[in-house]
Amino acid sequence: MAVGARLLIGLLIDGISSGLILAMLGLGITLVFGLGGVLNLAIGVFSLLGILITIEVTGIVSNVLVAAVVAFLAAGVVGLVVDRSLLSLVYKSEGEERTLIGIFATLGLSFFLEGVLILRYPDVYSVPAEIELLRVAGILIRGSSLVSIAITVVIFALLYLFFERTYVGQATRTVMQDEIGATLCGIDTRQLRTLVFVLSAMVAAIAGMLYSFTGEVGVASAFQLTINAVIVSVVGGVTSIAGTVVAGLALGIITTYASAFVGAYFAAIALFAVAIVVLLVRPGQISS
Amino acid sequence: MNWEQYKIPAAVVFLAILPAVFFQEGATYISRIFTIFIMFATLALALDVAFGQTDQLLLFTGGIVGIGTYTTVDLAASLGVSLWATILIGGLFAGVVGAVVCYVAARRQLNVIVISILTISLQLAMVQTFNALRDITGGNTGMEVPALTAEAITSTMGWEPLTFLYYLFLLLLTALMVVHHYLTNSKYGLAFDMIRQDEVSAASTGVAVVRYKAFAGFVATFFMGLVGPLYVQIGGYATPGMFQFATIDVLVLIILVVGGMRTIYGPIVGAALIVYVNEALQAAQEFRTMVFGAMLIVLFLYFRNGIVRYARDLAVDRFDLGDRLPG
Numbered sequence: 001m002a003v004g005a006r007l008l009i010g011l012l013i014d015g016i017s018s019g020l021i022l023a024m025l026g027l028g029i030t031l032v033f034g035l036g037g038v039l040n041l042a043i044g045v046f047s048l049l050g051i052l053i054t055i056e057v058t059g060i061v062s063n064v065l066v067a068a069v070v071a072f073l074a075a076g077v078v079g080l081v082v083d084r085s086l087l088s089l090v091y092k093s094e095g096e097e098r099t100l101i102g103i104f105a106t107l108g109l110s111f112f113l114e115g116v117l118i119l120r121y122p123d124v125y126s127v128p129a130e131i132e133l134l135r136v137a138g139i140l141i142r143g144s145s146l147v148s149i150a151i152t153v154v155i156f157a158l159l160y161l162f163f164e165r166t167y168v169g170q171a172t173r174t175v176m177q178d179e180i181g182a183t184l185c186g187i188d189t190r191q192l193r194t195l196v197f198v199l200s201a202m203v204a205a206i207a208g209m210l211y212s213f214t215g216e217v218g219v220a221s222a223f224q225l226t227i228n229a230v231i232v233s234v235v236g237g238v239t240s241i242a243g244t245v246v247a248g249l250a251l252g253i254i255t256t257y258a259s260a261f262v263g264a265y266f267a268a269i270a271l272f273a274v275a276i277v278v279l280l281v282r283p284g285q286i287s288s
Numbered sequence: 289m290n291w292e293q294y295k296i297p298a299a300v301v302f303l304a305i306l307p308a309v310f311f312q313e314g315a316t317y318i319s320r321i322f323t324i325f326i327m328f329a330t331l332a333l334a335l336d337v338a339f340g341q342t343d344q345l346l347l348f349t350g351g352i353v354g355i356g357t358y359t360t361v362d363l364a365a366s367l368g369v370s371l372w373a374t375i376l377i378g379g380l381f382a383g384v385v386g387a388v389v390c391y392v393a394a395r396r397q398l399n400v401i402v403i404s405i406l407t408i409s410l411q412l413a414m415v416q417t418f419n420a421l422r423d424i425t426g427g428n429t430g431m432e433v434p435a436l437t438a439e440a441i442t443s444t445m446g447w448e449p450l451t452f453l454y455y456l457f458l459l460l461l462t463a464l465m466v467v468h469h470y471l472t473n474s475k476y477g478l479a480f481d482m483i484r485q486d487e488v489s490a491a492s493t494g495v496a497v498v499r500y501k502a503f504a505g506f507v508a509t510f511f512m513g514l515v516g517p518l519y520v521q522i523g524g525y526a527t528p529g530m531f532q533f534a535t536i537d538v539l540v541l542i543i544l545v546v547g548g549m550r551t552i553y554g555p556i557v558g559a560a561l562i563v564y565v566n567e568a569l570q571a572a573q574e575f576r577t578m579v580f581g582a583m584l585i586v587l588f589l590y591f592r593n594g595i596v597r598y599a600r601d602l603a604v605d606r607f608d609l610g611d612r613l614p615g
Binding site for chain 1: 345399406417575576585586
């Protein structure tokens, strides 16, 4: 196999891995927006929390896996607190006004938590997992990419089962399609919103840990992660779960190739350009 | 007595005597704070034309300020002329960019939320582009900016560079206040009110919604573009980081909301308060992000009408001063 082809395949695997991570983040935005009309601009902070808590707990129990589970649960607790306090206030308003207040309340939350975190964590961090480079048929592959792909696939499978097979999952999809109809069927939308927000916070924490395999993450990266998540969600159609996954994969692969061949700045510009074009071509999906 | 017609002169006189009272020779620290204050007041009032008047939440103030800056500075450098010759072109170009975005957004009937996501994407793309275009912007490390001076004026008045800059900003702010006042008290203001309240019924009664929204976008971004070359005078250099969302947009939004939308004094009061808070936190720099984040939450949840409106409502309720107070 030619060297070029090997490089392309190696990059494709990295791209799929980063795409699946983007899809997880985007899914967090999509589910919360679809259920309650709140665009969670603090999702990147939950990713950051996942990384930082894992590092702290690793220092105590010296087992990364246990630490990651603790961080996963802790992110859920923080999500619960945010949902019960801040989001309860946001849900008091209705329709477009709620979305607007939601944008600023979660943006403020993001800045607030970043401000708190930077006091103790001024540096850049990554989850302390050492995974080696693999060589398969002459192709250099990041072991961490394979690990991320495996973990994200398992999570997506679990989410799929949750939404397809469980009552709560089906109820969630019902609310996303028709809130009034769902309420008439006796579904408690507020409780579902809490559940889904907590779920999105936990998924974002895992996405953060996996993201830090390929690059160290600082407090300043939280906002960048949020924006990437919003873009994936917007490109995928905002309320479509399948669309978000496809959009995450596509954008992950595009930006990985773009940053390998034309540079990181242009990769970021490409990401925004796709979002801008999609917003202009199909704006209807957010305005509904 | 009609307060309405003295509203702008009163504000201009007040702002004009500030340097005489507070600026001290050699103490650039104080004059710098006042210059930053008047700059943010200008940006917030400019945003009010788009967001306050026509509900177009433009979240790319930083990027537009950057476009105004780089157009002015690079054009002047390549033509070998001073910044005075190109500053209007920079403002116009920024205004055209803003008008195009608002025109397309209005044609596609994007609502306020889609516009905010669209413009924040543009904001981030712009800063990345500034980072990437090293030849034009100096990349990450930035570039030096030639001084915007008028020897004749500064030497007669005995002004220091920052004092001169402050008065330049005041000139710009005055022009914007006049434009703002004219717009809100003419057929434009009526059209803006109708668009804000119900776009469909505005269109059905013959208001050219797309044209008015694009025009409001042009006015807002034109003034933001003009702020750019003045903004970079404060430090004498320009880096892409100076035009970031977190550096410009967040403060401008807080200022506009805390001061009060759809008022002339709101941005001035808001800027004074926020720049003061920012300076008070200078000693505890690390708490800045935290405090502004909390402010953003509290303001948008509980206090979306702003100080100026709050004070006016209070005055109207308690003392029945309704028709005597300026808006």
